[in-house]
Amino acid sequence: MEKPYSPLTLEPEVQAFWQQHQSFAANENTGKPKFYCLSMLPYPSGQLHMGHVRNYTIGDVISRLQRMLGKEVLQPMGWDAFGLPAENAALQNKVAPSEWTQKNIANMRTQLQRLGFAYDWSREIATCDPSYYRWEQWLFVQLFKQDLVYRKEALVNWDPVDHTVLANEQVIEGRGWRSSALVEQKMISQWFFKISAYADELLQGLENLPGWPEQVRTMQYNWIGRSVGAEVHFPVIDKDLLLTVYTTRADTLYGVTYLSIAPQHPLALQAAEKNPAIAEFIEHCKTGNIAEAARAKMEKLGMPSGFYARNPLTNEKLPIWIANYVVMDYGSGAVMAVPAHDERDHEFAQKYHLPMKEVIAAKDHDYQQSAYTDYGAVINSAEFDGLTSAEAKSAITKALEKLELGIEKIQYRLRDWGVSRQRYWGTPIPIIYCDKCGAVPVPEKDLPVILPQNIKLTAPNSPLPQLSEFVNVKCPKCGGAGRRETDTFDTFVESSWYFTRYTCPDQTTQMLDERANYWLPVDQYIGGIEHAVLHLLYARFFYKVLRDQGLVNTSEPFTRLLTQGMVLKDGAKMSKSKGNTVDPQQLIEQYGADTVRLFMMFAAPPEQSLEWSDAGVEGAHRYLKRLWKLAQTYLEHPTTHALDIASLNVEQKSVWQQIHQTIQKVTDDYTRRQTFNTAIASMMELTNTLIAFANQSSDNDRALQRQGLETLLLLISPIAPHVSHFLWKELGHTSPIIDAAWPQVEPAALETSTLTWIIQVNGKMRAQLTLSIALTDAEIEEAVLAQANVKKFITDKTIKKIIIVPKKLVNIVVI
Numbered sequence: 001m002e003k004p005y006s007p008l009t010l011e012p013e014v015q016a017f018w019q020q021h022q023s024f025a026a027n028e029n030t031g032k033p034k035f036y037c038l039s040m041l042p043y044p045s046g047q048l049h050m051g052h053v054r055n056y057t058i059g060d061v062i063s064r065l066q067r068m069l070g071k072e073v074l075q076p077m078g079w080d081a082f083g084l085p086a087e088n089a090a091l092q093n094k095v096a097p098s099e100w101t102q103k104n105i106a107n108m109r110t111q112l113q114r115l116g117f118a119y120d121w122s123r124e125i126a127t128c129d130p131s132y133y134r135w136e137q138w139l140f141v142q143l144f145k146q147d148l149v150y151r152k153e154a155l156v157n158w159d160p161v162d163h164t165v166l167a168n169e170q171v172i173e174g175r176g177w178r179s180s181a182l183v184e185q186k187m188i189s190q191w192f193f194k195i196s197a198y199a200d201e202l203l204q205g206l207e208n209l210p211g212w213p214e215q216v217r218t219m220q221y222n223w224i225g226r227s228v229g230a231e232v233h234f235p236v237i238d239k240d241l242l243l244t245v246y247t248t249r250a251d252t253l254y255g256v257t258y259l260s261i262a263p264q265h266p267l268a269l270q271a272a273e274k275n276p277a278i279a280e281f282i283e284h285c286k287t288g289n290i291a292e293a294a295r296a297k298m299e300k301l302g303m304p305s306g307f308y309a310r311n312p313l314t315n316e317k318l319p320i321w322i323a324n325y326v327v328m329d330y331g332s333g334a335v336m337a338v339p340a341h342d343e344r345d346h347e348f349a350q351k352y353h354l355p356m357k358e359v360i361a362a363k364d365h366d367y368q369q370s371a372y373t374d375y376g377a378v379i380n381s382a383e384f385d386g387l388t389s390a391e392a393k394s395a396i397t398k399a400l401e402k403l404e405l406g407i408e409k410i411q412y413r414l415r416d417w418g419v420s421r422q423r424y425w426g427t428p429i430p431i432i433y434c435d436k437c438g439a440v441p442v443p444e445k446d447l448p449v450i451l452p453q454n455i456k457l458t459a460p461n462s463p464l465p466q467l468s469e470f471v472n473v474k475c476p477k478c479g480g481a482g483r484r485e486t487d488t489f490d491t492f493v494e495s496s497w498y499f500t501r502y503t504c505p506d507q508t509t510q511m512l513d514e515r516a517n518y519w520l521p522v523d524q525y526i527g528g529i530e531h532a533v534l535h536l537l538y539a540r541f542f543y544k545v546l547r548d549q550g551l552v553n554t555s556e557p558f559t560r561l562l563t564q565g566m567v568l569k570d571g572a573k574m575s576k577s578k579g580n581t582v583d584p585q586q587l588i589e590q591y592g593a594d595t596v597r598l599f600m601m602f603a604a605p606p607e608q609s610l611e612w613s614d615a616g617v618e619g620a621h622r623y624l625k626r627l628w629k630l631a632q633t634y635l636e637h638p639t640t641h642a643l644d645i646a647s648l649n650v651e652q653k654s655v656w657q658q659i660h661q662t663i664q665k666v667t668d669d670y671t672r673r674q675t676f677n678t679a680i681a682s683m684m685e686l687t688n689t690l691i692a693f694a695n696q697s698s699d700n701d702r703a704l705q706r707q708g709l710e711t712l713l714l715l716i717s718p719i720a721p722h723v724s725h726f727l728w729k730e731l732g733h734t735s736p737i738i739d740a741a742w743p744q745v746e747p748a749a750l751e752t753s754t755l756t757w758i759i760q761v762n763g764k765m766r767a768q769l770t771l772s773i774a775l776t777d778a779e780i781e782e783a784v785l786a787q788a789n790v791k792k793f794i795t796d797k798t799i800k801k802i803i804i805v806p807k808k809l810v811n812i813v814v815i
């Protein structure tokens with residue numbers, strides 16, 4: 001009686017086995033080469049979604065494969081547990097953020113375990129745990145001492161009704177998410193990491209990451225944005241003041257027709273003192289989201305300041321405008337405007353009827369329509385006329401340098417990383433303010449600064465400033481009255497170094513120990529393309545900082561990066577707001593984890609988007625049932641007979657060949673190409689062959705069936721680990737399939753063992769014949785002459801000669 005495939009019974013049993021044997025605990029002392037495989041840690045929202053399942057399945061398949069290839073594998077999991085949703089939930093549901101978070105973690109951990117992921121759960125971390133964030137605070141204190149963090153004023157989004165600072169994502173179309181009030185921009189003191197000190201190394205390092213997608217490297221390259229340009233000083237008329245701008249187009253200096261300054265620029269504020277209209281305009285500019293993307297989209301507005309400056313080379317008088325798109329905390333808060341050759345300046349000049357001056361030759365260009373932004377030959381620029389843009393950049397910069405009104409300058413688009421958040425649910429910034437001593441870091445012996453727990457949030461702003469037992473502390477330097485910093489870190493800080501902590505999560509006396517250098521760098525990192533810039537750039541920055549603290553001895557954290565595509569349904573990204581989600585939990589309960597995993601890996605290559613299909617899930621389930629049935633059929637008549645290669649007949653040899661071709665293809669697809677879908681397709685083909693061959697019953701047939709079945713189980717085990725674990729055991733193996741070695745290709749099996757010959761009689765094709773390559777010419781002739789269709793044409797004729805064209809054809813000449 002054949003056993004049915006029942007994954008819902010089988011899978012929990014297999015998972016219990018792994019747990020009982022701590023099968024996936026990583027060990028630094030095995031002497032094996034290491035492999036650190038990591039999927040980006042999730043935010044504990046409470047429920048896994050299909051994007052998680054895809055991400056973690058890919059990571060798990062790679063981990064399990066590497067283990068079978070003989071590596072000591074570390075695959076950890078943890079929780080990016082601080083952040084805004086916990087505060088929102090706390091407000092809505094009257095539950096403490098810590099409680100909400102812990103409940104969600106417990107729920108998602110259960111879901112991950114049910115999917116059978118091979119995590120080393122003994123290394124689980126949650127970033128909201130003081131034993132984790134104390135080391136983040138410790139690192140901040142070290143960087144404070146080394147001037148790699150500093151404090152300065154920066155813009156925040158301010159909700160004037162709720163009296164709270166808003167995160168960019170809490171500003172919806174310029175209004176507060178809760179109050180719907182027009183959001184204002186406000187300057188407040190904030191802490192910054194000096195990432196710009198590493199800008200050049202972050203850029204250079206991109207050259208040494210061949211295992212990263214080109215797209216991600218390009219995005220980081222552009223984000224860092226190194227440019228060689230010039231700083232140009234424009235003397236302000238009737239003031240002892242220079243207006244400094246940075247430009248990458250010094251070749252267009254003669255085309256400047258006005259200057260623009262930010263609304264917060266000191267000169268703008270001066271103008272506002274005497275002009276109420278300007279003051280009103282500046283007030284107006286203070287609304288709206290401070291996020292760069294939002295600012296780029298807004299309407300460009302401006303007002304003349306009433307001040308003028310001179311072009312440092314031509315002495316031409318230029319009006320100074322106040323413009324809402326110029327950013328104060330970026331560069332100097334002033335830009336030179338060349339409407340003929342810059343799109344944004346063009347748009348602004350058209351709107352306010354400002355003059356335009358062409359200084360780059362352009363044939364038949366319609367300046368009413370757009371700016372001409374290409375390089376070319378310089379015109380209308382006095383002695384620089386006729387130079388190319390490149391020559392003019394250098395010559396004009398040199399002329400400015402001579403006048404001491406300019407200098408060549410390399411600039412990065414990358415800005416220092418502002419990490420202060422005026423939120424409750426985050427890591428406290430370990431600083432104490434003292435009227436006498438200023439900002440004093442919390443002494444290391446007093447770390448961690450623990451975030452007060454079990455806070456009932458009643459208002460949208462952080463309760464920390466009102467918690468006097470938290471705020472009022474002694475100054476560590478002078479012992480006088482001090483005030484604790486009540487801002488918390490941006491949650492990107494926690495996710496910038498978590499992957500290092502997995503190597504030694506139980507370390508209580510230091511941030512990292514020597515185990516970090518055993519495991520790091522991460523060999524394979526997997527996550528969404530949406531993290532291409534911020535997270536991956538911050539993590540690279542932190543890693544270099546850790547290196548410079550002597551905590552790790554390499555420079556790049558992630559050797560190979562895979563950015564998985566989205567999960568789509570009906571062509572759109574699955575999302576709650578679109579109502580097109582599929583709940584992974586329901587699928588697991590219906591089909592089991594192996595089916596879900598197999599579907600995820602079969603539906604598309606990992607870097608492409610995956611279109612959800614119920615039929616695809618059904619198909620994956622059907623395949624596993626076929627595999628199950630194939631095993632049961634074999635198990636009715638199992639054998640211990642060793643496969644005798646020498647006596648394989650033609651059909652057996654062809655099966656044997658396909659087994660080894662499949663090993664070769666699957667190995668290459670899994671490792672080099674990372675196209676798991678094509679690997680699965682070839683396993684399915686082998687399955688079909690073995691099913692067709694299953695009724696053969698000689699000893700050698702059954703030995704071959706066994707080899708085919710075992711190979712299939714080994715090859716599919718990283719993807720469908722439960723069913724393969726179970727069947728492997730049923731085949732009589734005493735050690736589990738996770739400890740089996742990856743199957744090896746038998747080179748002899750791949751050699752072509754037969755040849756197909758074209759058989760002609762008097763030059764006309766009469767038959768095709770497949771023969772062993774081992775045959776002699778005499779044996780070939782014998783086989784050809786025995787062919788029925790050949791016989792028909794040579795009966796009653798005399799064979800004059802037989803011509804054999806090696807490996808191709810046999811021609812029988814008869815008369």
Ligand SMILES: [Zn+2]
Nearest residue numbers: 434437475478
């Ligand atoms: Zn003090």
